[in-house]
Amino acid sequence: MTDESRIWTAAIVIVGDEILSGRTQDKNISQIAVWLGVQGIRLREVRVVADDIDAIVEAVNILRARNDYLFTTGGIGPTHDDITVDAIAQALGVDVIVHPKARAILESYYNTRGGLTDARLRMARAPDGADLIENRMSGAPGIRIGNIFMMAGVPGITAQMLDSLTGQLEGGLPLQSLTIGCWVPESEVSDLLAATEKAHANCQIGSYPFFREGKVGANFVIRSTDPEEMETCAAALESGLARLEREAVRGGI
């Protein structure tokens, strides 16, 4: 029997000079986070580190030890700045090998695309003992070793890799969420939020203010693994807002 109260966790290491320079807006955190949620796995921490072996090794070794799963994005391509495979091998204390199956996949993919050059063969490198994660989009596979999953930096490719991993990872009860929006300054309802959260032990309520159309409002996000208690909590929050003569908008604003 599965222990339904067991919480499964994951972390992400984004290998990304391009994120740290501000040049590229990261899109992998949110897509992996949402995907993990569906698998019943909670994203606990994300680190964005430079394209630097020591920085990657440090982050990987801490996060793989304290989470069930660790995802990395970026640095698995064919160019000189792609060093994630080397860093993970170093973190695990294993050699880098050319993975025979990855080599075969790339040979087949590049058969009609100019052949498998030395540079392209770099994309078949993997830490010794690794398995592959299928990538229908560009041939070059992702890499799985132990509890580490190495994904692409390009979000569209990572999406394909996540797709091929769907249902493969053990998780717990998915954390569900329900949003209630309200045109109210959050400071006017903070006591209500705290009291409502306290009265529903298995729910957390997050408050996310916004400014739109010259007005202030907030979305209150209730998160729980228990759909019934989440509904009770939402109803309590809605009647609390009604008592303050504020209209609650299911689904958020």
Place this chain on the structure above:
Amino acid sequence: MTDESRIWTAAIVIVGDEILSGRTQDKNISQIAVWLGVQGIRLREVRVVADDIDAIVEAVNILRARNDYLFTTGGIGPTHDDITVDAIAQALGVDVIVHPKARAILESYYNTRGGLTDARLRMARAPDGADLIENRMSGAPGIRIGNIFMMAGVPGITAQMLDSLTGQLEGGLPLQSLTIGCWVPESEVSDLLAATEKAHANCQIGSYPFFREGKVGANFVIRSTDPEEMETCAAALESGLARLEREAVRGGI
């Protein structure tokens, strides 16, 4: 005299259950990164942590020690889930006080907006010894203590706070960048990239592949604090691409 070779660094701690759940797409990393670049400060690492005191304290204490500056975003509002001030005070081993100037700012701001309630007064709380960071948008200020800068979670407010800090932080030579785009699979030019980077000691070249209009291409980003060497490096890369009969597009694709 300023030591022009001194590299100034910063880190960011994003306090954000809403980022980790995938509900919200972070926009603070890129805006802070770009702003830091203009100040001559390099963003070295980012951590996204849960709304959890211990997680915030751990990240803050490691990152403030090994960087010149540490920015946090999120968790400084008036609701029960806003715990960043408490976490930073704990990390620094100081008390949380009600900052007199923050209280005065909030009293004035809420004078015509329903008055300064207990909940709103939470936004005047600060670690003992802190200074304020002006926020023209919503009254509640950011907080500066030592090398830590506590910014809002709402990107528009953080933008205002960054604006008021512009020119206030010591930095080094700004890291400049120049992008060359090319409709080429990066695997075909990886040797050229590596050789060009090696020949220009003060330049780094990042390669960022993309898939558009059914074709593969890549942007090559040259980064350097030396504009002249960056130009020489770009010219070398362009002629290298020309030798391979590939058209280089300044500014990227």
